[in-house]
Every structure is written in structure tokens, then in C-alpha cells.
Amino acid sequence: MSAILEVSDISKSFGGIQAVNGASFTLDHPGIYGLIGPNGAGKTTMFDIICGRQVPDAGKVLFHSSRVDGVEPYKLSRQGLARTFQECRVLPEETCLDNVLFAAQSKRMTSEMLQVFTRNTKHRRDAEVEARRLLRLINLEQYADQPASDLSYGQRRLLEIVSCFMSKPRILLLDEPASGINPTLLNTLRDFLVELYEETKIVFLIVEHNMEFIMSLASTIIVMHQGRVLMQGAPEQVQADESVIDAYLG
Amino acid sequence: MKLSLSTIVTIVILAFGALAPFIFGGQPYILYVLTLALCYTIPAIGVNILYGYTGLVSLGHMGFAGVGAYTTALLMKDVGLPFVPSLFGGMFAAGFLGFLVGIPCLRLRSHYFIIVTLAVGMILFTLFNNLDGLTGGAEGLPGIPRPGNIEIGSFVLDFRSLTGFYVLTFIIAALTFGLQYILVRSDFGRSLSSLRQDESLAAARGVNVFGHKLAAFVLSTAIAGVGGAMKVLFLRAAAPLSFDMNESINLMMMLILGGAGYLVGPVIGAITFIALPEFLRVAAEMRLIFFGFVLLILARFAPRGICGAAEVAYRKLANKEANVVRYT
Numbered sequence A: 001m002s003a004i005l006e007v008s009d010i011s012k013s014f015g016g017i018q019a020v021n022g023a024s025f026t027l028d029h030p031g032i033y034g035l036i037g038p039n040g041a042g043k044t045t046m047f048d049i050i051c052g053r054q055v056p057d058a059g060k061v062l063f064h065s066s067r068v069d070g071v072e073p074y075k076l077s078r079q080g081l082a083r084t085f086q087e088c089r090v091l092p093e094e095t096c097l098d099n100v101l102f103a104a105q106s107k108r109m110t111s112e113m114l115q116v117f118t119r120n121t122k123h124r125r126d127a128e129v130e131a132r133r134l135l136r137l138i139n140l141e142q143y144a145d146q147p148a149s150d151l152s153y154g155q156r157r158l159l160e161i162v163s164c165f166m167s168k169p170r171i172l173l174l175d176e177p178a179s180g181i182n183p184t185l186l187n188t189l190r191d192f193l194v195e196l197y198e199e200t201k202i203v204f205l206i207v208e209h210n211m212e213f214i215m216s217l218a219s220t221i222i223v224m225h226q227g228r229v230l231m232q233g234a235p236e237q238v239q240a241d242e243s244v245i246d247a248y249l250g
Numbered sequence B: 001m002k003l004s005l006s007t008i009v010t011i012v013i014l015a016f017g018a019l020a021p022f023i024f025g026g027q028p029y030i031l032y033v034l035t036l037a038l039c040y041t042i043p044a045i046g047v048n049i050l051y052g053y054t055g056l057v058s059l060g061h062m063g064f065a066g067v068g069a070y071t072t073a074l075l076m077k078d079v080g081l082p083f084v085p086s087l088f089g090g091m092f093a094a095g096f097l098g099f100l101v102g103i104p105c106l107r108l109r110s111h112y113f114i115i116v117t118l119a120v121g122m123i124l125f126t127l128f129n130n131l132d133g134l135t136g137g138a139e140g141l142p143g144i145p146r147p148g149n150i151e152i153g154s155f156v157l158d159f160r161s162l163t164g165f166y167v168l169t170f171i172i173a174a175l176t177f178g179l180q181y182i183l184v185r186s187d188f189g190r191s192l193s194s195l196r197q198d199e200s201l202a203a204a205r206g207v208n209v210f211g212h213k214l215a216a217f218v219l220s221t222a223i224a225g226v227g228g229a230m231k232v233l234f235l236r237a238a239a240p241l242s243f244d245m246n247e248s249i250n251l252m253m254m255l256i257l258g259g260a261g262y263l264v265g266p267v268i269g270a271i272t273f274i275a276l277p278e279f280l281r282v283a284a285e286m287r288l289i290f291f292g293f294v295l296l297i298l299a300r301f302a303p304r305g306i307c308g309a310a311e312v313a314y315r316k317l318a319n320k321e322a323n324v325v326r327y328t
Helices: A043-051 A074-079 A096-104 A109-117 A122-137 A153-166 A183-199 A210-216 A235-240 A242-249 B007-021 B028-053 B059-081 B085-103 B110-130 B161-183 B187-197 B199-204 B209-237 B247-256 B265-279 B281-299 B305-318
Strands: A005-014 A017-027 A031-036 A058-063 A081-083 A171-175 A202-208 A220-225 A226-232 B149-152 B155-158
Touching: A005 A043, A005 B187, A017 A043, A017 A096, A017 A109, A017 A220, A017 A242, A031 A043, A031 A183, A031 A210, A043 A171, A043 A202, A058 B247, A074 A081, A074 B199, A081 A226, A096 A153, A096 B187, A109 B209, A153 A171, A153 A183, A183 A210, A183 B265, A183 B281, A202 B028, A210 B187, A220 A235, A220 B187, A226 A242, A226 B247, A235 A242, A235 B028, B007 B028, B007 B161, B007 B305, B028 B209, B028 B247, B028 B265, B059 B209, B059 B247, B085 B110, B085 B209, B110 B247, B149 B209, B149 B305, B155 B161, B161 B187, B161 B209, B187 B199, B187 B209, B199 B209, B247 B265, B247 B281, B247 B305, B265 B281, B265 B305, B281 B305
Parallel strands: A017 A226, A031 A202, A031 A220, A081 A171, A171 A202
Antiparallel strands: A005 A017, A005 A058, A220 A226, B149 B155
16 A cells, blocks of 8 residues: 655755755554654755645655645645644634635635535535534634634634644644643644544644644654654654654753 | 625615616716716726735736727727627726736736736836827827617617716626625635635635636726726727826725725725715815825724724624625
């Protein structure tokens, strides 16, 4: 069986700075994967390359055996790759419900044009039921009809993540989901991610600095250091590895 | 059934527009001003789709309106085509030019795009002003025929009369408004709105940023072409100065004045922008100063235009969430 996501010998430099230097890893089965490393390790660049925001100088990214490096983000999204951003991003003027529904809507212009007259169709009503269920899971159902800009930062972060699930992704990439979230909401987020993983059984790839959060959540940890993959293994193995302790965990 | 503020305002404006020939039947000057305002309402709706919903600023839009205007005028005057195919010809010409301009320019970042639209508007003005054999040059194109009569049984609507032309312009403006209404409530409208709010997020959710921007730009320029055509048919002459940079900036100001991103924003903006200076003619020297002050006050206290101010007031009065926002 082919890997779900395969990253091979990726290199990327910005001017004289080598952000990623021949990094490779494989996500070959569904699971929650953590991508960790010190600042400047190349995690965000790697993340951007996988999501199509950056084109690698060398190497390739295969998603279900299809080469996707350099593919535009909207095309990747349509292939089933959903992502969140390091700085939380929602549509501030839309209600929470519309934010979630927007992720479910087909963005192909031809189908959008055909649906010009079909705003309140059965499809939208079905999607709304699912959207409200997801909002309930993160305790945001009572804010469903309020603009997303009214939410706190942590709530917006949860809304951003929950929106990703509406597009029924095949792989979900979360960029520092725990940053800026208070401990109570963090527990909600952890429970929510575990619940949705059990339900969807897809790949979650999470870039995270909160070690307690990621080690308790992920089944596999990938450690990056100086643009390379230092190690890939179970959280216990990673936490016990001398080279990882030296480079990152201290 | 509970009506939202935007629905109430829309109904009031449509009713007022439909009844205007009866209300102002004996006052041709008022009807003239209203017709002119409607001629500007149409391209302002186009700019609303582009700026108010998609977040793209165009400072050369009246250039595209000019393309629609001259094409329609030439088709009616020189080719002898009837009004409807000529109008469609003008609309397609403006939209096609929008397509050609949009392909290279819409990949530019916001301020570069604004500068390019300004340049395109100036190039088009120069062409209108200098292609003497085609556009009549600086002297313009006089004697553009108005559409013929419509006879339904014993009822005859003469579009050459002021009242008849007002009705025609009102119908076309109402159809354009209807198109805007349908569009912004659709999935396509939601995708455009997402581009204005966060382009990176929209792309990550599957929106083809360039494709959607191009579609919005083409649509917007085609609508501007219709507005330009109605303007020259109304004035019965096409002149380059009707489509210069000042006119493009005026169009943008109309939208900002009325409220960008509101369905009725372009309507209210165009009527206020055209009608207010006309009614201030009694103090001819002071009217531009007065108008400037009105704009300053609005910019300071109602940055989202008249519609935005009305929304805030409505919320305060009703002490609840107003339903005026966009496609809700």
C-alpha cells in the first residue's frame, strides 16, 4: 500500500538561509503525527511546502502517490488537504455557522454558478445539521449565529479547526493549534481532536511547540533540526533519544 | 414574516423608483437628475461587486463604461442595430476588455492592481479622445439615437421622452440590482466575500483566487459597460470627459458614500452623489465646499457610508443584531 503522504529530500532556501535541507519523512497510515523542533528547524517551511504555499528547490511531495509539490493551495484543498494557520484565520464578518458551512461548499466556479439560485437547498440544510454538531463538540453552538469576530482568540482557533472537518479532508495539517489557548480550552481541543480522529481515521499532522499537548496527543513524532529530520518515532522513544534531548528538549 | 433592514430599504427604494414618474411627472428636472443617478447606479453596482464584495479597488472603471458606451453608440448609430443587441454588444465589449486586462493584472498585489486600473482608465480615455475616426475624438459622438417605442395594445412607451427613458433606465438598474442580489447570496458570492476577508484562508478552503477575481472583474466591467451605454443614450452624446479618471474616482466615491459591501450602497451613493450637488445649485459657489464637508463628516463618523451609519442606528434603535449585512 502506498504512503498517504511522502516527503522526499525536500530542500528550500531563502537567499542565503537554508530553511529545509534534504528533509524526508513518510506518513504511511492514518494517525496523529506531531512535527516538532526548535525555532528555525524548518517546520513551518516544510508545512508551507506540503500545503502548496512554497515551492521546494529540490525534492518531492507525494500525496496518495500523486506529486503535489508546487501545486496551488486551492487545488490541494480540493484533493482533500485541509489546513489551519499559525496565526488563527477565520472569516471575521461571517457567523460561526457560515464559517463552518463555507468549508463544506464546493468552490468550483461552474458548480457555484449553477447553485446561484439554490441557497436553501436540502444539501445546505444537511450541511447545517453537521456544522451545528461540530460546533456543539467544541461548545460553540450557542455562538453559531454570531460573527466570528465576536469570539475570543481561543474560540476562533477552535472554529478554524472545526471548519476544516466540514470539507471531509483526507489529511489535516494543524499549525500550532495550541498556541494562545488557555488550559481549559486546550483540554476541549485535545478531546475534540481525539474524538474526530476516532471518527474520521485520517492523517493529522500537527506542528506544535507545546510538548505536553503534542506528546499526549500524537502517536508518532517527527523531529526536525537544522532543516533535516532528526528522528521519527513514538513519543516515548523521542523523549528518550539523546540527540533530540540535545537539540530540542534539553 | 420579519423583514430585515436591507429588505425594507430595498422595497422602499424600488417602490420610490417605480413611482417616481408619477410623483415627479410635472417636474422634468427632478426626473432628469434621477435618470442620471440611475445611469451611475449601474456601474456603481459593478464596482460594489468588485470592491464591496471581492475587495478589489479599480480606479479606471469608467474607462470600461466608456467602452460599453461607445460600442453601444456606434452599433446603434452607424450599424443601425436595435437597442437590445447594441446594449449587449456594449456589455460584451466592456466585459471582454475586462477579461483581457484582468488576466495579467489580477495577479498583482493590491496597490499595484489599483495603479494598473488607473493606467488602463487613462489609456482608454486617451483612446476615446484621439481616435477621431471612431469616437469623434474630443468633440465626442453626437446624435446617438434613443431606443424606439414599445407598444403593448393601446399602451405606448416612448423611450425618446424623458419619462420613457427614465422607465427604461430604472428597469435596467433594477435588473442589475437583482443580479447583484442573487450573486452575493450565492455560493459564488460567498467565495468572493471570503477573498476580501482573507485571501490565504479562501485559497486553503479551495477558492481559486485568480479565477474568482477574474470572474468578478469581468462581471463588474461588463456591468460598467451597461451603465456607460445608458448614460450616453440618455445624454444622446458620448464624450471622452464622461469617462475620464475623475469620473472613475467619482464612481468609487459614490460607493464609499453609499456603503461598499451593502446591497443598496451603490443606489444610495449614486443618488446622493448626483442629486445632492444638483439640488445645491442655488449656492453654486459653495456647493462643492459643502459637498466636501459632507464627505469629510461621513469619513470621520460613518466610514462604512450611509448604509453603515444606518445599520448602526438601526441596531441601537432595535437593540438587536441588524440583518443588513451582506448576504444574510
